[in-house]
Amino acid sequence: MPILENKFEENVVFSTVDEMINWCRLSSIWPMTFGLACCAIEMMAVGAGQYDMDRFGAGAFRATPRQSDLMIVAGTVTYKMAIRIKRLYEQMPDPKYVMALGVCASAGGPYYEHGYHVLKGVDKIVPVDIYVPGCPPRPEALFDGLLKLQEKIRHQKVLRRPDDEEIAALQAQTEQYDQETRKLHPVPKEYRG
Amino acid sequence: MTRKREFKSQEIYVNMGPQHPSTHGVLRLMLRTDGEIVSDVAPMIGYLHRCAEKYGESGTYQMMIPYTDRMDYLAGMNCNWAYCLAAEKLGNVVVPERAEYIRIVMGELNRIASHLIAFGTYGLDLGAFTPFFYALDEREKILDLFEMVCGARLTYSYFRIGGVSQDLPEGWEQRCNQFIDDFRLRMKEFNDLLSHNYIFIKRTADVGVISPAMAIDYGCTGPVLRGSGVRWDLRIDEAYSLYDRFRFQIPIGRGEKGAIGDSWDRYMVRIREMEQSCDIIKQALRGLPDTGEYRAKVPKVFKPPKGEVYVRSESSKGELGFYLISDGTDRPYRVKARSPSLSNLCVLPAISEGMMIADLVATLGSLDIVMGEIDR
Amino acid sequence: MEIQEIHARLAREFPDAVEAPPEVTSGETFLKVTAASIQDVCRFLKTESDLEFDSLMSLSGVDYPPEELVVVYHLCSTLRRHRVVLKVFVPREDPKLPTVSSVWPTANWHEREAYDLFGIRFLGHPGLRRILLPHDWEGHPLRKDYVFPTEYRGIKCHD
Numbered sequence: 001m002p003i004l005e006n007k008f009e010e011n012v013v014f015s016t017v018d019e020m021i022n023w024c025r026l027s028s029i030w031p032m033t034f035g036l037a038c039c040a041i042e043m044m045a046v047g048a049g050q051y052d053m054d055r056f057g058a059g060a061f062r063a064t065p066r067q068s069d070l071m072i073v074a075g076t077v078t079y080k081m082a083i084r085i086k087r088l089y090e091q092m093p094d095p096k097y098v099m100a101l102g103v104c105a106s107a108g109g110p111y112y113e114h115g116y117h118v119l120k121g122v123d124k125i126v127p128v129d130i131y132v133p134g135c136p137p138r139p140e141a142l143f144d145g146l147l148k149l150q151e152k153i154r155h156q157k158v159l160r161r162p163d164d165e166e167i168a169a170l171q172a173q174t175e176q177y178d179q180e181t182r183k184l185h186p187v188p189k190e191y192r193g
Numbered sequence: 194m195t196r197k198r199e200f201k202s203q204e205i206y207v208n209m210g211p212q213h214p215s216t217h218g219v220l221r222l223m224l225r226t227d228g229e230i231v232s233d234v235a236p237m238i239g240y241l242h243r244c245a246e247k248y249g250e251s252g253t254y255q256m257m258i259p260y261t262d263r264m265d266y267l268a269g270m271n272c273n274w275a276y277c278l279a280a281e282k283l284g285n286v287v288v289p290e291r292a293e294y295i296r297i298v299m300g301e302l303n304r305i306a307s308h309l310i311a312f313g314t315y316g317l318d319l320g321a322f323t324p325f326f327y328a329l330d331e332r333e334k335i336l337d338l339f340e341m342v343c344g345a346r347l348t349y350s351y352f353r354i355g356g357v358s359q360d361l362p363e364g365w366e367q368r369c370n371q372f373i374d375d376f377r378l379r380m381k382e383f384n385d386l387l388s389h390n391y392i393f394i395k396r397t398a399d400v401g402v403i404s405p406a407m408a409i410d411y412g413c414t415g416p417v418l419r420g421s422g423v424r425w426d427l428r429i430d431e432a433y434s435l436y437d438r439f440r441f442q443i444p445i446g447r448g449e450k451g452a453i454g455d456s457w458d459r460y461m462v463r464i465r466e467m468e469q470s471c472d473i474i475k476q477a478l479r480g481l482p483d484t485g486e487y488r489a490k491v492p493k494v495f496k497p498p499k500g501e502v503y504v505r506s507e508s509s510k511g512e513l514g515f516y517l518i519s520d521g522t523d524r525p526y527r528v529k530a531r532s533p534s535l536s537n538l539c540v541l542p543a544i545s546e547g548m549m550i551a552d553l554v555a556t557l558g559s560l561d562i563v564m565g566e567i568d569r
Numbered sequence: 570m571e572i573q574e575i576h577a578r579l580a581r582e583f584p585d586a587v588e589a590p591p592e593v594t595s596g597e598t599f600l601k602v603t604a605a606s607i608q609d610v611c612r613f614l615k616t617e618s619d620l621e622f623d624s625l626m627s628l629s630g631v632d633y634p635p636e637e638l639v640v641v642y643h644l645c646s647t648l649r650r651h652r653v654v655l656k657v658f659v660p661r662e663d664p665k666l667p668t669v670s671s672v673w674p675t676a677n678w679h680e681r682e683a684y685d686l687f688g689i690r691f692l693g694h695p696g697l698r699r700i701l702l703p704h705d706w707e708g709h710p711l712r713k714d715y716v717f718p719t720e721y722r723g724i725k726c727h728d
């Protein structure tokens with residue numbers, strides 16, 4: 001930034017620690033490379049030159065869940081895949097976010113009525129932060145979803161200790177989640193070969 | 194102290210996918226490997242089974258068109274076309290000439306777009322990132338053209354039974370012409386960038402060789418079959434639509450860098466096909482009648498007579514066939530899609546024995562599969 | 570070669586196995602083959618020098634409740650450029666017929682698909698398992714009387 005360089009005295013910025021942490025988190029969201037169906041092609045287009053997701057600090061697509069913060073569920077989730085998605089989600093380190101891209105991932109979309117093998121919304125198995133409608137959503141819509149997610153992260157409270165009521169609510173949530181998970185796991189041994 | 198130690202190797206099972214960057218979607222490969230050497234591959238599919246055939250039976254004939262888009266989402270126009278061809282043959286609909294020309298332009302443009310993705314992602318698979326950006330840049334231009342005619346970037350549903358949904362907007366032809374001219378120049382860059390790149394040739398030549406007899410036995414079609422040196426293209430061999438009026442070549446694999454039917458050949462067939470598609474589009478734009486209907490008069494309630502047809506056409510991946518059975522009502526009794534990627538993929542276990550894992554990725558990429566079409 | 574000629578050839582070789590193509594008013598006609606002899610007929614069609622059906626374009630199941638399931642074979646010869654449609658009718662209660670995956674390897678996956686979606690059993694198939702749906706799925710969805718599941722491994726299907 002040559003206009004700003006070498007123009008000021010030494011500076012101090014006042015902010016809260018929360019804000020600082022949130023700012024760090026939201027400026028480098030690393031999504032997971034994880035395409036399911038048609039929407040994934042739009043996600044690819046977003047990663048490429050014309051739209052360029054890197055502008056928002058979210059261009060580093062990682063191939064492994066262990067290095068990523070954001071799971072973009074791009075496409076139709078089937079039952080066969082749902083179990084894997086859940087497992088991928090569990091492998092991601094906290095803090096983790098999920099974006100349901102497209103109507104399929106949000107609610108089943110065009111496959112709602114007769115899609116015997118289609119999960120009607122990925123929020124049935126993992127908690128979703130942002131829903132992006134469209135079939136497929138335009139790249140601009142994906143950006144909008146990303147900015148909304150950044151907005152959400154900006155308002156998170158990281159360091160404040162929750163009070164007793166909040167803790168109880170969180171515990172109840174976790175327990176329910178665990179119970180649901182237990183139904184899905186362990187996955188029986190698949191056929192080989 | 195020199196004591197001879199015997200190294201014992203052990204075969205292990207490795208899961209590749211369904212979430213893996215180089216399986217092009219949600220394909221899962223179960224590999225039996227001994228170190229780096231693959232001794233057995235079992236593709237497992239179905240992670241994207243979206244019940245398209247059930248949808249075909251549950252709606253009217255027109256209602257199936259959007260679902261065909263989503264089958265091969267890289268070449269939606271070609272899928273629309275194949276389905277409409279089948280429905281038209283079933284209902285004896287004659288498509289007006291102008292509509293046919295528009296369809297050919299769209300089909301070929303979409304073929305280029307699909308091959309561009311194949312080109313870009315193949316580069317990605319082999320560790321070259323730049324071709325991906327080049328390819329998607331060009332593809333965006335094609336998508337802009339599609340957006341002008343139907344408003345969608347990916348799932349077009351532009352074709353209707355008996356024609357297309359709307360006429361070309363004003364100035365579209367010039368823009369398309371302009372694009373083709375520019376694109377021809379870019380093709381040279383593609384070749385410089387990847388096709389004749391030394392490393393790329395080393396990675397792909399003599400890898401994953403499919404012999405012609407094997408390709409036919411396993412039902413391979415499209416660039417995979419032609420890469421094995423078989424001159425078989427439904428656009429010529431079963432000239433549907435108006436393809437018999439066009440002059441173009443069918444590129445086949447000639448074993449320039451290795452054996453006939455290796456990954457490089459298949460890759461190169463796609464590149465050359467893009468050039469041929471440019472030729473076809475040019476001819477079609479020249480021959481496009483200025484006036485005329487863009488859609489035949491087809492009743493809203495489309496009721497083809499009792500009967501059944503199997504119609505196939507050449508989509509960007511190969512032979513895309515639709516088997517339609519009509520029972521005389523306005524809903525198909527059975528819709529079956531014969532997807533090219535399914536047959537192209539089922540040759541993989543047969544050719545991959547004894548390969549390195551990295552070569553397996555190269556072979557899989559050269560088959561250019563789309564999971565939406567395999568699982569439907 | 571036209572379908573009548575193909576039928577004549579087959580009728581000479583397999584007198585009781587193949588029925589004459591029925592008259593149809595629109596669309597394509599077909600040859601009805603008995604379940605027991607489908608493999609031999611297919612092998613004959615593939616290897617005979619003036620037929621040479623080297624490619625199996627598609628293999629599909631069709632459900633005609635309440636009695637029958639049909640397996641439809643679309644064959645094509647890339648050398649002689651002719652096509653033929655074969656149909657095998659099997660009872661819906663106990664649908665089984667010999668596999669043709671030894672004739673055309675591509676039939677392997679197509680047959681698995683027909684098994685998965687229709688429950689047709691192909692005898693002698695090298696590994697007849699579900700291909701599209703998960704292995705613990707119940708029912709065969711493309712049968713006309715298929716009832717949609719309400720739950721799969723604890724995930725509710727509809728709200």
Ligand code: SF4
Pocket residue numbers: 037038039040074075076101102103104105109110134135136137263348
């Ligand atoms: S929302 Fe539409 S485009 Fe996206 S995966 Fe579903 S069907 Fe495909």
